[in-house]
Amino acid sequence: MRHAFLAHCRIVLGDSHVYTSAADMAPFLTDWRGRHTGLAMAVLRPGSVQQVADVVRACARWSIPMVPQGGNTGLVLGGVPDGSGAAVVLSLARLNSIRETDALNRTMTVDAGCILQQIQDEAAAHDCLFPLSLASEGSCTIGGNLSSNAGGTAVLRYGNARELCLGLEVVTPQGDIWNGLRGLRKDNTGYDLRDLYIGAEGTLGIITGAVLKLYPQPKASVTALAAMESPSDALRLLALMQDYCGASLTGFELMSAFCLELVATQFPQLPRPFSDAQHGPSHGQFVLLELSSSESEAHGVGLLERAIGAALEQGAIKDAVVAASVAQSLGLWQLREHIPLAQAKAGKNIKHDISLPVSSIPAFIERTAPLLQQAFPGCQLVCFGHLGDGNLHFNVAPPAGISNEAFLENQDAVNRVVHDSVAAFSGSISAEHGIGALKREELARYKSPLELNLMRAIKTALDPQGIMNPGKIL
Amino acid sequence: MRHAFLAHCRIVLGDSHVYTSAADMAPFLTDWRGRHTGLAMAVLRPGSVQQVADVVRACARWSIPMVPQGGNTGLVLGGVPDGSGAAVVLSLARLNSIRETDALNRTMTVDAGCILQQIQDEAAAHDCLFPLSLASEGSCTIGGNLSSNAGGTAVLRYGNARELCLGLEVVTPQGDIWNGLRGLRKDNTGYDLRDLYIGAEGTLGIITGAVLKLYPQPKASVTALAAMESPSDALRLLALMQDYCGASLTGFELMSAFCLELVATQFPQLPRPFSDAQHGPSHGQFVLLELSSSESEAHGVGLLERAIGAALEQGAIKDAVVAASVAQSLGLWQLREHIPLAQAKAGKNIKHDISLPVSSIPAFIERTAPLLQQAFPGCQLVCFGHLGDGNLHFNVAPPAGISNEAFLENQDAVNRVVHDSVAAFSGSISAEHGIGALKREELARYKSPLELNLMRAIKTALDPQGIMNPGKIL
Numbered sequence: 001m002r003h004a005f006l007a008h009c010r011i012v013l014g015d016s017h018v019y020t021s022a023a024d025m026a027p028f029l030t031d032w033r034g035r036h037t038g039l040a041m042a043v044l045r046p047g048s049v050q051q052v053a054d055v056v057r058a059c060a061r062w063s064i065p066m067v068p069q070g071g072n073t074g075l076v077l078g079g080v081p082d083g084s085g086a087a088v089v090l091s092l093a094r095l096n097s098i099r100e101t102d103a104l105n106r107t108m109t110v111d112a113g114c115i116l117q118q119i120q121d122e123a124a125a126h127d128c129l130f131p132l133s134l135a136s137e138g139s140c141t142i143g144g145n146l147s148s149n150a151g152g153t154a155v156l157r158y159g160n161a162r163e164l165c166l167g168l169e170v171v172t173p174q175g176d177i178w179n180g181l182r183g184l185r186k187d188n189t190g191y192d193l194r195d196l197y198i199g200a201e202g203t204l205g206i207i208t209g210a211v212l213k214l215y216p217q218p219k220a221s222v223t224a225l226a227a228m229e230s231p232s233d234a235l236r237l238l239a240l241m242q243d244y245c246g247a248s249l250t251g252f253e254l255m256s257a258f259c260l261e262l263v264a265t266q267f268p269q270l271p272r273p274f275s276d277a278q279h280g281p282s283h284g285q286f287v288l289l290e291l292s293s294s295e296s297e298a299h300g301v302g303l304l305e306r307a308i309g310a311a312l313e314q315g316a317i318k319d320a321v322v323a324a325s326v327a328q329s330l331g332l333w334q335l336r337e338h339i340p341l342a343q344a345k346a347g348k349n350i351k352h353d354i355s356l357p358v359s360s361i362p363a364f365i366e367r368t369a370p371l372l373q374q375a376f377p378g379c380q381l382v383c384f385g386h387l388g389d390g391n392l393h394f395n396v397a398p399p400a401g402i403s404n405e406a407f408l409e410n411q412d413a414v415n416r417v418v419h420d421s422v423a424a425f426s427g428s429i430s431a432e433h434g435i436g437a438l439k440r441e442e443l444a445r446y447k448s449p450l451e452l453n454l455m456r457a458i459k460t461a462l463d464p465q466g467i468m469n470p471g472k473i474l
Numbered sequence: 475m476r477h478a479f480l481a482h483c484r485i486v487l488g489d490s491h492v493y494t495s496a497a498d499m500a501p502f503l504t505d506w507r508g509r510h511t512g513l514a515m516a517v518l519r520p521g522s523v524q525q526v527a528d529v530v531r532a533c534a535r536w537s538i539p540m541v542p543q544g545g546n547t548g549l550v551l552g553g554v555p556d557g558s559g560a561a562v563v564l565s566l567a568r569l570n571s572i573r574e575t576d577a578l579n580r581t582m583t584v585d586a587g588c589i590l591q592q593i594q595d596e597a598a599a600h601d602c603l604f605p606l607s608l609a610s611e612g613s614c615t616i617g618g619n620l621s622s623n624a625g626g627t628a629v630l631r632y633g634n635a636r637e638l639c640l641g642l643e644v645v646t647p648q649g650d651i652w653n654g655l656r657g658l659r660k661d662n663t664g665y666d667l668r669d670l671y672i673g674a675e676g677t678l679g680i681i682t683g684a685v686l687k688l689y690p691q692p693k694a695s696v697t698a699l700a701a702m703e704s705p706s707d708a709l710r711l712l713a714l715m716q717d718y719c720g721a722s723l724t725g726f727e728l729m730s731a732f733c734l735e736l737v738a739t740q741f742p743q744l745p746r747p748f749s750d751a752q753h754g755p756s757h758g759q760f761v762l763l764e765l766s767s768s769e770s771e772a773h774g775v776g777l778l779e780r781a782i783g784a785a786l787e788q789g790a791i792k793d794a795v796v797a798a799s800v801a802q803s804l805g806l807w808q809l810r811e812h813i814p815l816a817q818a819k820a821g822k823n824i825k826h827d828i829s830l831p832v833s834s835i836p837a838f839i840e841r842t843a844p845l846l847q848q849a850f851p852g853c854q855l856v857c858f859g860h861l862g863d864g865n866l867h868f869n870v871a872p873p874a875g876i877s878n879e880a881f882l883e884n885q886d887a888v889n890r891v892v893h894d895s896v897a898a899f900s901g902s903i904s905a906e907h908g909i910g911a912l913k914r915e916e917l918a919r920y921k922s923p924l925e926l927n928l929m930r931a932i933k934t935a936l937d938p939q940g941i942m943n944p945g946k947i948l
Contacts, residue, residue, distance in 0.1 A: 102831065102833050103713075104709060104713060104832060104833035105831040105832045105833040105834075105864075106716075106832070107831070148662065149662050149666075151660050151662075155659065155660065156659075157721075159637075160660060162666070163633075163637065172924075172928070176924050177924075178922075178924055178925060178928065179922065180925070182900065182902070183831040183900070184829045184830070184831065184864060184901065184902050184905075185629065185630075185829065185832070185862075185863040185864050185865070186625050186629065186634060186829045186860075186863050186864065186865045186902070186905040186906050187829060187902040187904075187905065188622065188623050188625075188673055188902070188904050188905065188906055188907065188908045188909070189902055189903060189904050189909060189917055189920075189921065190673075190909060190917060190921065190925070190929050190947055190948075191670060191673070191674055191678075191928075191929045191932055191933075191947075192623075192636070192666075192669045192670055192672065192673050192674075193925070193928055193929070195636075195666045195669035195670070196665060196666055196669070196670055196932075198666065199662055199664075199665070199666050200665055200666075204665075215720075216716045216717050216720055218720065235578060239577075239578060242580075242690045243690050243768075244768065244769075245768060246689075246690055246692065246721070246722075246766075246767075246768025247631075247720065247721030247722075247768070248720075248721075248768070292720075293720075294717075294718065294719060294720025294721070294722065295718075295777070303769065355658045355659065355660045355661055356658070357576065357579040357581070357657040357658065358578060358579045358580070358659070359576050359578035359579040360579075386660075388659075389659040389660050390579075390658060390659050390660065391659070391660045426656065426657070427658065428656070428658050428660070428661040428662070428663055429663060430661075430662050430663050431658075431660040431661065431662065432660050432662055433662065434662045435662070435663060435664060439663075443663055443664060446663075447663065447664065448652075448653065450646075450650050450651075450652055451652060451654070451664070451667065454646070454652065454665075454667055454936070455664050455665045455667070457935040457936060458665055458670075458932060458935055458936075459665075460935065461931040461932055461934065461935035462928070462931060462932075473664055473665075474664075
């Protein structure tokens with residue numbers, strides 16, 4: 001069976017696109033954080049949508065499980081196989097053409113294997129913006145972004161990957177090609193299959209193409225860093241900024257003073273926007289603000305300065321610096337982007353990608369931090385994230401003097417404290433990373449049995465053989 | 475069976491909320507355009523979510539079809555029963571409480587039976603905006619808006635009903651209550667059930683509650699009417715306005731000169747923004763523009779005047795008037811809103827609610843108008859709509875001298891010309907009104923068999939008895 005299947009794949013794809021040696025397959029079997037290495041019967045690299053359909057049909061015929069994979073940058077083990085070796089990895093990387101850009105319709109039609117940055121660049125070449133932006137944009141693929149409904153730093157203004165997609169092309173678990181590549185802003189003709197495949201992490205079908213939304217390129221963006229006492233002051237600032245700036249507010253990133261200290265320790269060459277003397281107890285939190293103006297830099301700066309002036313006057317913030325140049329602006333963003341890097345340098349920690357109603361964030365932090373201290377005295381909270389979206393990266397590092405490895409043994413217990421608190425505040429245990437294999441048990445714990453049953457009914461209806469990325473999500 | 479079922483419903487709901495007489499049921503059996511009157515075993519009016527679940531469970535037990543109904547303002551016979559008399563109408567009208575407004579989270583949790591205007595008013599009372607806006611907002615319900623994924627005039631900036639909803643509460647066809655009332659901007663924990671129920675027109679379950687997104691209230695809105703030669707000039711204006719104004723552009727409504735003539739004939743008391751002499755052949759099309767400023771009226775006016783100046787300079791438009799007062803602004807909007815009313819006064823016509831890639835609209839009109847003239851010489855095209863969303867109301871009125879009734883006999887043939895052309899341009903035969911019972915056969919004609927099968931698989935998985943609004947969509 002294995003032999004007949006692989007022979008068929010070699011005919012369809014050509015020998016050079018069917019990997020079966022350990023060396024060839026290795027890059028596709030380990031997730032990029034290096035926490036898991038699976039096994040596969042083969043790695044298949046189709047070069048066209050029709051080839052995807054052909055090999056999927058073969059998988060269906062021989063009942064072979066498939067693991068679709070894009071850039072393999074996922075954080076929840078959604079794109080790598082389990083240890084059984086029964087599955088094939090189906091890499092979409094060779095489907096990497098931009099099919100069409102329609103600047104007047106503000107849409108771009110792309111293959112699933114296009115790298116996110118390639119799409120951003122193509123949009124910019126048409127004087128448009130494709131706003132999806134995240135740390136792995138140089139290597140993640142749009143198919144993976146859509147399958148995991150990626151978030152990132154521009155969600156506040158433009159929404160998640162879901163909101164940036166108008167149409168899809170999907171190969172079903174039976175090997176049929178669904179052409180849902182519509183470039184329409186309004187289309188009420190039946191069930192929303194598009195949004196069902198988006199975020200399904202490849203368990204209902206394989207996204208092979210998409211029609212993406214483009215936006216006018218803003219004329220300027222301006223950045224500032226504000227300092228304040230507490231998360232609830234940060235929330236006051238958010239409301240004020242939205243009131244003053246409306247849709248011009250495109251970034252609002254919370255960072256605790258502890259996060260910035262960590263960056264300063266690990267990367268002393270980076271700028272420190274506030275002098276040491278200012279890092280007193282009244283500067284417990286920092287917010288990185290970004291405004292985009294559709295008019296001009298002067299307009300953006302004026303608006304930002306007025307809003308910051310009002311925030312200072314109302315006591316929501318204690319201090320602020322507005323970037324006076326592109327270099328300064330990049331410097332401020334570097335502080336934000338170096339938090340996970342600083343964490344990595346300091347050693348492994350226990351990460352949570354959670355979301356909450358924005359209004360509950362101060363109370364959540366206030367309640368959860370002491371619970372962690374109680375259970376794990378001296379543990380260090382590295383809390384930062386997209387406050388405007390209610391999305392916190394709520395990471396827990398070991399107490400001073402305890403090794404990272406030893407502390408990681410508490411992972412389940414730490415998860416329980418954090419996720420129970422998230423549930424109590426009606427939040428989500430996975431804001432933007434998805435479920436994959438990593439959070440499957442957590443999902444089963446926190447979702448209602450009814451919701452799990454509804455999901456299973458859909459899974460069974462669309463993939464009755466259960467061969468599409470099995471063991472992920474459900 | 476009928477007797478036992480109704481007796482059960484009377485126990486659950488109380489006698490006064492189970493209508494069985496013809497007189498009591500009448501308002502629930504005819505659609506609001508008066509084109510169809512169905513029959514029902516009863517009209518049930520539950521007063522709580524639990525009562526909805528209880529009567530749905532009874533329907534499931536006795537295999538009785540249900541037709542969920544909100545404000546009964548639908549345009550495609552989605553909320554009225556067929557002629558068999560087998561079904562019950564399940565009215566959500568008594569579930570009309572606003573459950574909670576969380577201004578800091580910018581969300582509002584509502585019962586499905588809340589009137590849209592009630593929600594808009596409540597948002598305004600919290601200095602927020604709920605942007606969904608459509609002609610029937612004084613009587614349609616949010617449950618109906620979500621079930622039909624309503625569009626309206628603010629889609630360009632804020633999206634359809636789908637984009638304005640974060641969470642749902644749904645009673646399944648088995649009578650279980652799914653609590654998906656999440657107020658989260660990011661939540662990647664499994665399949666997107668929310669968007670599956672949105673737009674399903676009550677065929678997969680009954681929406682009983684929703685968490686809606688609120689926006690900051692803009693500080694000012696300014697309006698203008700621009701005149702141009704052709705739809706392709708209107709498209710140039712759209713690109714220019716989006717480039718100049720970004721998210722501040724909140725309305726962009728196309729109206730042909732013929733539409734404005736029709737309004738002027740039927741409603742001579744309304745203002746005529748351009749003098750008669752100006753209505754020459756070079757003013758073939760008009761666009762109503764609306765800008766919303768998060769800053770001030772002066773900012774909005776300045777931005778609008780700069781953009782209009784550039785459009786005049788580039789020759790995209792021939793003339794423009796900017797409303798100098800709220801009254802003038804309302805006057806301009808009245809012109810737009812009186813087009814369907816003027817059509818109704820002039821007699822029934824053949825309506826189409828279509829969408830196209832925005833960039834294809836000029837070519838679509840250019841190709842389709844002559845096809846109609848060829849097939850129905852002298853017929854009159856009443857073409858207007860939300861150009862920014864690619865959504866046209868492409869209505870066809872009889873030639874002079876032919877009665878409306880006689881012309882209506884051509885409805886199927888006219889639909890064929892228009893919808894075939896829509897399909898050729900990769901458009902949608904239902905942009906914002908949905909499918910219901912009215913467009914079910916058209917859907918079967920234009921959707922691929924694969925897509926119809928995928929929808930049927932989902933329908934069967936979630937409603938295996940087929941009792942949830944049968945005969946709608948599929």
